[in-house]
Amino acid sequence: MKVALFISCYVNELYPDVAMASLELLEGYGIEVEYPLAQTCCGQPLVNNGDLKGACQAEAHFANVFKGYDYIVAPSGSCVAHIKKYATKASKLDPNYVAVAVKTYEIIEFLQEVLNVTRLPKAVSFPHTVSIHQSCHGLRALHHAMPSELQLPYHSRLASILTLVDGIVVKTPERVDECCGFGGTFCMDEPAVSVAMGQDRVAQHQATGATYIVGADSSCLMHMGAIAKAQNTPMRARHIVEILTGRGE
Amino acid sequence: MHDDDIKHPQAAAEFLQDRPHARWHDSAVWWVRKKRDAQAEKLPEWEQLRALADQIKAHTLSRLDEYLAEFANKAKSNGVTVHFAQDAQEHNTIVHGILAAAHVKKLVKSKSMLTEECGLNPYLEARGIEVIDTDLGERIVQLRHERPSHIVMPAIHLKKEQIGELFEKEMGTEHGNSDPTYLTHAARANLREHFLTADAGMTGVNFAIAETGGVVVCTNEGNADLGVSLPPIHISSMGIEKIIPKMEHLGIFTRLLARSAIGSPITTYTSHFHQARQGGEMHIVIVDNGRSAILGSSEFRKSLQCIRCGACMNTCPVYRRSSGMSYSYIIPGPIGSTLGPSRDIKKHASMAFACTTCGSCSNVCPVKINLHEQLVGQRAKAFDANAVPRLKKWAIQTAGFMMKHPALFDFAGKVQRTIIPIVPEALLKNSAWHKYGRATPDMPKDSFKDIMRKRVQGDKK
DSSP states (O other): OEEEEOOOHHHHHHOHHHHHHHHHHHHHTTOEEEOOTTOOOOSHHHHHTTOHHHHHHHHHHHHHHHTTOSEEEESOHHHHHIIIIISOHHHHTOHHHHHHHTTEEEHHHIIIIISOOOSOSSOOBOOSEEEEEOOHIIIIITOSBOOTTSOSOOOBHHHHHHTTSBTOEEEOOSSTTOOOSOTTTHHHHSHHHHHHHHHHHHHHHHHTTOSEEEESOHHHHHHHHHHHHHTTOSOEEEEHHHHHTTOOO | OOOTTOOHHHHHHHHTTSHHHHHHHHHHHHHHHHHHHHHHHHOTTHHHHHHHHHHHHHHHHHTHHHHHHHHHHHHHHTTOEEEEESSHHHHHHHHHHHHHHTTOOEEEEESOHHHHHHTHHHHHHTTTOEEEEOSHHHHHHHHTTOOOSSSSSTTTTSOHHHHHHHHHHHHOOOTTOOOHHHHHHHHHHHHHHHHHHOSEEEEOOSEEETTTTEEEEEESSSHHHHHHHSSSEEEEEEEGGGEESOHHHHHHHHHHHHHHHHSOSSOSEEEEEOSOOTTOEEEEEEEOTTHHHHHTOTTTGGGGGOOOOOHHHHHOHHHHHHOGGGSSSSSOHHHHHHHHHHHOHHHHHHHHTSOOOOOHHHHHOTTOOOHHHHHHHHHHHHHHTTOSOHHHHHHHHHHHHHHTOHHHHHHHHHHHHHHGGGSOHHHHTTSTTTTTTOOOOOOOSSOHHHHHHHHHHHHHO
């Protein structure tokens, strides 16, 4: 199995530990992982801001870099949602792009759906209370959990894989899956609303008694982490792969 | 009144200045979302109902001309006068024509966002006709010379104390009394007077049934029924998209509507109107006003499936924190943010960006409109029409260029990581990131790619 690691732009620049944990996690299961150095961005910020021409070119670059792998795995629900669901119409009609997109997985989804893992590569203990943050795209585009609006059977990918960690206590905040307010460039276009949403969300996570917010998108975690830091609260935000590899402390 | 110059980020920031009030607004509206959830959970067939409603509406829109003709013919054979209006101006002219012919001095009105859309009140008032909105929330915003901030709860942006003050000024209620029951009784007595003295009554339409030529109006206050039953003239205004094919389809929509709107199993009154009362007149005005243009767009057509329940507003985290007053179009929130830009992208571009694309609106929508996807589609229109700030457009295009050129892309990232930590806090504190309470994230020295590149080079040595 030849797997390529796709590291989204902000994870690459700001959260190399998350990328390293992803690599370690995949390699821990004995997978041969490549990290193509020519990779840039999936194009999501361009589509979100209406630049379809630019996005289409970024998507073509993505498809070109990642062609020829059995799977493409990324520690970001939002980017994977873009690649699989929200790419430009032109890319969705391009067989080269589609061939890559169908083989792209969010990392937790990959571990559960493709590898069917029942244990972690090495035993990990995290004796803390964590509150799960369901990032919107992972939730509603990739169905990481049952979205609260829909009347479908309950499931939660993040909660179920976290049961493999020793000593962890997993909580769910009130308003189980409300958006944190990051929203890509929304956080800069609408800073007042964005921060108000983030402050409310951090407070809801805190109210569970957790000291860590855990999610599968570094962007949402960065936003909530920056708010918690500005408020001098002890709350910290961690990507789930950091917890699963014992890098959460 | 309605201000086309509203830019959402500024208006929202203004609303959020009174944080306790904004918090109250958020929890009041969220409470309705929770009531909706409780009702939806009780129906095991909820998702099936949504799927059916979606299919019926999509089907109807695909043959709208046929169903409209069937409806109009049937209504005419029931003795109703049917009018077609191309736009808001024509709608207002028709309504005024009906009222002027009967020397109407006072019109009582209920349940009609469409008349708000057409600007009917000022049009009639300028021609000497008194217009009284009779939904309690609508009446409140009418007295305040505001527009509704929500399509189902028009005065949800106001607290009861503000309404107490308003009623004291307008109806002479007791000073300082803001007890909701007391205020409701005062409003009811005041409105009863208007119902009894009105010469004509007007309502919107929730559903128009092609098979029967009848219209259905759903209310909780009973005001629509009073308004059209007491005076001799009854006018119903409806958008062309309100049609459903048959009576047997109605139950699907009425089961979804009230549960989605306010979390109750059914509206208190679901009234069917087929013909004028004895000795009276009934008119139906069927309005296009930009809808057929939306019908012609494969990307945005689905927005015409809307049954105006307002669930998308209640679930929208941006709407709840910014209020309906911060949107430039008459219909706020997710549905308004696609309808407004469909009408005029330059005026309403900021609405398409007032969204984190969380997607909750699309999931909550009883007729499955892909709202969050439509808003992203509207952004592309805004980008192409130069309805986004020029500097932003340049930045986006530059980022896009770098995405094709990995070396440049990585260099730009490195520049940011190097510069931000050494910028003095004083310079950062007014940036969009920091201004409202976000700290600078810790910047690592090396990007992941830097680390991997070193590793590859190390392997080669």
